[in-house]
Amino acid sequence: MSKILIIEDEESIADLEKDYLELSGFTVQIETRGDTGLKAALEGSPDLVVLDLMLPGVDGFEVCRRIREKKNIPILMVSAKKDDIDKIRGLGLGADDYMTKPFSPSELVARVKAHLARYERLVGAGQKENDIIEIRGLKIDKTARRVWVDGTEKNFTTKEFDLLTFLAENPNHVYSKEELFRRVWNMDSVGDIATVTVHIKKIREKIEYDTSKPQYIETIWGVGYRFKI
DSSP: OOOOOOOEEEEEHHHHHHHHHTTTOOOOEEEEEEHHHHHHHSOOOOOOEEESSOOSSOOOHHHHHHHHHHHOOOOEEEEEEOOOOHHHHHHTOOSSSEEEOOHHHHHHHHHHHHHHHHHHHHHTOOOOOOOEEEEEEEEEEEETTEEEETEEEEOOHHHHHHHHHHHHHSSTTOOOOOHHHHHHOOOTTTTTTHHHHHHHHHHHHHHSSSSTTTTTTTEEETEEEEEEO
């Protein structure tokens, strides 16, 4: 029997959602605050989270982001906000779906069932754990192509991510700019050396505490760059 966690501060809405979901055979837990809901999501074992946006304690966006950092369960975000920017932000943080209030409880049940079925198909097909590199506060999720520094997510372009990942996967090896351009861009480096330099600079600005004294990517003068572990 699947367990659904509802994080919703309007108790009448939460109770209605709970009634419909329980009638459909689900076990349901309700939390009315963002902070307690986040704790229940991370420390408990829900199979799906129904998450409101406007919550006391911690808002739904932050709850979604922090759940997604740790778990790959479906998240169905609900809100009275109709603005597209909120939908885009919610989905961008890892929500699987977005429903605008008011909505039919039967539609909620249908979407819950659909997302659980999809998730179970993926797991049943042998979905692997995300391939993650973690080094001294730096976390690189190769599968999701996401990067965090001390728990804060940083936005990377495609080539910045590829270059950082390549160096992190080959630590303590010094690569020339020509080698990096050939390995990461799959092109000859003639006339394009500056591209590597610019990308290293941008990566350092995102992951280093002090770019003048880098702890991850160091410059080996006259040779190239090395990722330290």
